[in-house]
Amino acid sequence: MQQHRELSEQQINVQLLNGTLATPRWWKWAVLGLLIIVLAGFSTFGFMINKGLGVTGLNRPVFWGTLITTFVFWVGISHAGIMISAILRLTQAEWRRPVTRAAELLTVFSLITALSFPVIHAGRPWRIIYWILPYDFSRGIWPNVRSPLVWDPAAIGTYLTGSILFLYVALLPDLGNLRDRTVGWRNRLYSLLSLGWRGNSRQWRMQTTAGILLSALMLPIFVSVHSIVSWDFAVTPSVEGWHSTIFAPYFVIGAVHSGVSAVVTMMALMRWLWKWDNFIRPEHFDALARLLIVVGTAWFAFTLIELLYSFYTLEAQELAFRDMQIFQWPWAFLFIVFLITGFFIPVPAWLFKRVRNSIPWMFWTSISVNIGMWLERFLIIVPALSRKQPFVYTWGSYHPSLTEMMMIVWSLAFVGMNMLLFARFFPLIPLFEQKEAQAFSSRIQIGRASVPAVLREQEQE
Amino acid sequence: MVQPAQQIAAHHWGMTVDVDRCTGCQACVVACQAENNLPINLEEHFHQKRAFEWIRVERYWEGEFPNIKARFIPILCQHCENAPCEPVCPVYATYHNDQGMNVQVYNRCVGTRYCANGCPYQVRFFNYWEPVWPEALRNQLNPDVTVRSRGVMEKCSFCVQRIRRARIEAKRDGRAVADGEIQPACVQACPTNTLVFGDLNDPNSKVSKLRNGRRAYRLLNDALRTEPNVYYLARVDNDEAEVAHG
Structure with missing residues (x-):
């Protein structure tokens, strides 16, 4: 597998800093367009604070709707970083x-976006700080640690802190590089941020060790974050459709499915926007698609097991919930779209090498996965609440209002805009990783064929 | 969430609902509305499915025409001992007090609505809008009850203001609270004595005797083990009773 073209270090510098040392022509317009949507989103949030949550489509019994769906969706996307890096x-x-930094960055911004959704959807967002901070020492009232809503900020906060550290440690050598290539205020900014990086062997050793340590420390988060998010639902015994023991692994594997797909989407965009054809190769898409076939199939198996478990009990409200989810308009339509976009289009398509190596195909199939994954969460949250218990008198339904739709669009624009802003000041593909890969790569003769191989750090010393 | 201290508390409030007596007249619903400063339910609130009824009368049809029967069941907060709404609140806005009641602290509530998802009886209500009363009704608000603001949850309190008043008066007079002295608004308004309120710790109270009877059951308790303090007394149909006795 040829993972990169042989380039001189000079060429790597020039090509990978094309969006950082210069402003691409499309960049301004893209950021401006996204900024308008982001500002419209903030205005919508202001409108919600001003008028109250009456402007949403929420009601009784459906107290949680698209805002919580989008929260879960972004936490799922954030699994990109931990999986890749x-x-x-x-x-x-x-x-x-080539994709470690972009994946980690996607994690950071999607977690920030995810965290804002519980705040947006609360009745009194200005008091939300009570959630996570002990607020009144004199009265001795602390946050309720039994509540999954206290576990959530803890889990996501840990992940966010770890991801920012990870991102920063991996950015240090490139910051040093940028510092040497800029003048004026940008030079001062990079000097400050690069923490005196000079690239001597001691600094390299510490940087590598820090990276490996952070990877190992973050491994438990791989399991914990989305498990805890799934417990927001699974620990509620009253909601038949939520109270399922397999929710934690089911949500984790679903998060990997959507997170890795998001990385594929982002790689295609990076290749098209910054013309990094030399670094993001079809081979990378091929490797990710192979990974996604396994992940997607495992996730689909969980989906089926979850259905099986729910029919196993034969409880009236569970059957009513599944009847609504699978057979009633418009949920039936959404359910079919969810199955097709989440599994039946992308996964069989990835079995073909031509699809795996085609960037437009990979772009659209990965988008399809994330449409399906959003619908999955929506179809779990809303119908389950609508058919909570056997008292049919209180059964209900829900449709999102324009306000809630606007917040979904806002979240997409917010993540996109932040990524573009970051890319203007810092390289999205780590320069030093490219050079390191090139330094470690060598070729082995096997018979008459010459096969690319990798030399490891230990072997170098 | 039963603490050892609660076992020795003086009172343990509870209610019985005799489904056999309920005629579905909705007097309890109106009385509750007036007593507890509930927002006015306009037609649009029903359409939005956001109406406030701390106690509601659910109506079910049983059988096929012409042998059809209307069944009424008043449902209010069950004040569960194992309340699913309590552990999920991140800010302790709802908790169990030492008298068997599930209480809601409006000032603490941030409006996550998690408790409402947790409640299997659907008796928690969220203030989606700032509640407004017509000018003419402003002076009608009960001064003993907080007017809730937008963005907080609310629910049946067993008319805690009446419980407090009765206890304070009893303490002032140096006597115990008598059985039947405390009547929540719904109990007071019920014309058929469907609802009975009292102290479950007192074995001689009317409510204790009723809940120890053969007809008593608790909603969803077998499935969810919520241990409600509201007991229902099963309906006895004449024809079925004859069969049972015959």
């Missing part, structure tokens, strides 16, 4: 190199 780093998958 921690797990692939520890398993020493060489092809991870």
